[in-house]
Amino acid sequence: xxxxxxxxxxxxxxVTLPLLRSIVMIALLFRTxxxxxxxxLMFVLTGGGPAGTTETLTVYAYRxxxxxxxxxxxAAVGCVIFALVMAVAWAYLRAIQPExxxx
Amino acid sequence: xxxxxxAWDVAxxxxxxxxxxxxxxxxxxxxxxxxxxxxxxxxxxxxxxxxHYLAVAEKSVMPRALGNSLGVATLxxxxxxxxxxxxxxxxxxxxxxxxxxxxxxxVASTAFPQISTVSPLYLLLRELGLRDTWTALVLANTxxxxxLLIWLLxxxxxxxxxxxxxxxxxxxxxxxxxxxxVxxxLVAPGVASAALLTFLAAWNEFLFAYTFTASEASRTVPVALxxxxxxxxxxxxxxxxxxxxASLPPVIIVIALQRWLVRGLVAGALKD
Numbered sequence: 001x002x003x004x005x006x007x008x009x010x011x012x013x014x015v016t017l018p019l020l021r022s023i024v025m026i027a028l029l030f031r032t033x034x035x036x037x038x039x040x041l042m043f044v045l046t047g048g049g050p051a052g053t054t055e056t057l058t059v060y061a062y063r064x065x066x067x068x069x070x071x072x073x074x075a076a077v078g079c080v081i082f083a084l085v086m087a088v089a090w091a092y093l094r095a096i097q098p099e100x101x102x103x
Numbered sequence: 104x105x106x107x108x109x110a111w112d113v114a115x116x117x118x119x120x121x122x123x124x125x126x127x128x129x130x131x132x133x134x135x136x137x138x139x140x141x142x143x144x145x146x147x148x149x150x151x152x153x154x155h156y157l158a159v160a161e162k163s164v165m166p167r168a169l170g171n172s173l174g175v176a177t178l179x180x181x182x183x184x185x186x187x188x189x190x191x192x193x194x195x196x197x198x199x200x201x202x203x204x205x206x207x208x209x210v211a212s213t214a215f216p217q218i219s220t221v222s223p224l225y226l227l228l229r230e231l232g233l234r235d236t237w238t239a240l241v242l243a244n245t246x247x248x249x250x251l252l253i254w255l256l257x258x259x260x261x262x263x264x265x266x267x268x269x270x271x272x273x274x275x276x277x278x279x280x281x282x283x284x285v286x287x288x289l290v291a292p293g294v295a296s297a298a299l300l301t302f303l304a305a306w307n308e309f310l311f312a313y314t315f316t317a318s319e320a321s322r323t324v325p326v327a328l329x330x331x332x333x334x335x336x337x338x339x340x341x342x343x344x345x346x347x348x349a350s351l352p353p354v355i356i357v358i359a360l361q362r363w364l365v366r367g368l369v370a371g372a373l374k375d
Contacts, residue, residue: 029214037216040309044329058218065222066314078219089214 022096029092036085057081126350132343140339155344164319165345168327173352175237175312175323176305179244183252183301184294186245191256192282196268206257213250217310225314235317243311248301255300259293260286295363303353324349 006014017024039058042048048055048063055063061081065074132140133155135148159165193199194206224243225234233239263286271281287294312323322330328349331342 033214037218039218040325040329043313044309058216061218062221062310071222075222078216078222081216082219085214085216086211089211 025092025096029089029096032088032092033085036081036088057084129343129346132340133347135340137340155340156348158338158341159344159348163331163341163345164322164327165324165348167319168322168324169348169352171237171319171321172306172324172349175240175244175321176302178237178241179248179305180298180302182241182245183248184298187249187252187297188256188287188290188294189282190249191253192260192286194253195257195260196265206254209250209253213254215247215250217247221310221314224311228315234315235321237321239315240305240308240312240321240323243315244305244308248304252297252301255297256290256293259290259297263289292363295360299357299360299364302356306353 037058038056039062042054042056042059043062046054048059057077058081061074061077063074064070064077131146131148134151134153136150136152136154139148139150194202194209199205228234228239228243233242267285267289268281271285276284306323307325308323309325309329312326313329316322316326319327328342328346331338331345
């Protein structure tokens with residue numbers, strides 16, 4: 001590639017990144033899922049306040065379960081989060097499938 | 104060319120500085136006397152003090168919480184390794200029907216959100232009489248650490264040349280012996296990284312620790328930190344000192360394990 005006259009940027013764009021594709025996708029997958037499941041930062045810093053402006057699904061589920069004691073409702077929110085996470089994971093795993101053989 | 108690399112260097116330094124600033128600020132706050140904290144902030148405290156560290160060590164639940172965290176995280180790591188290493192070996196090497204499906208389920212369960220299981224787990228642990236114990240946290244953390252651990256270790260084990268195991272079998276070794284004397288030494292770097300990830304996850308775990316604990320008998324560091332603010336005032340200096348203390352053990356462990364994390368043992372094991 002270097003011999004063909006490619007600079008560092010071209011090498012990165014056309015050789016390194018395509019070869020790293022599946023690793024990058026897995027890293028993206030884990031980071032996205034972690035972000036979707038994040039709980040402690042919001043819960044400790046703001047508790048979802050003021051007036052629900054920082055309330056994520058996870059904080060909402062926790063508050064429903066353990067603070068307002070709507071056990072069935074909280075469990076339902078938990079299941080929605082689960083479904084959401086699975087959908088995202090499935091979409092990423094579909095995208096990981098390498099597209100043809102790279103030269 | 105040369106000039107462009109200088110620009111990159113500066114960019115990297117700026118990024119590193121931005122990343123380090125909160126830690127620096129927390130460190131600075133932990134050494135600043137209370138009355139100075141309320142004045143206009145300055146980079147270095149005029150009269151550095153250890154008062155916050157003394158307050159944390161003597162009057163807070165932090166020493167107890169640090170002990171709880173060390174215990175829970177260590178036991179979680181050990182239990183996960185004892186259960187996970189044979190499982191990973193089985194997934195990597197044994198002819199199990201539907202192995203691909205098993206591994207797919209393992210990978211999928213690393214995506215499992217804790218919040219979806221926290222209430223049934225709470226009820227279960229309460230019925231078992233395990234509320235507010237180390238056991239509850241170790242069991243819950245292990246169940247969440249295992250999938251990633253098995254997946255990582257199975258990957259490491261698959262990279263070991265199978266000829267090494269075959270040689271051991273020819274010499275009359277059983278599965279257990281091969282696992283202990285051949286596989287374990289060779290995947291030691293993999294075990295070290297997997298153990299480190301498990302330990303850090305257990306150390307930082309908040310949701311389970313917050314839900315399953317009720318007193319300082321089992322409260323871990325993240326919970327103790329979250330409960331730090333008092334009723335009438337927020338002791339910023341004490342919180343800063345406590346959080347610096349809380350981040351020391353993981354740093355020490357990473358430094359201690361560094362040699363293992365970078366070493367590859369398989370290199371040169373086989374002569375073709």
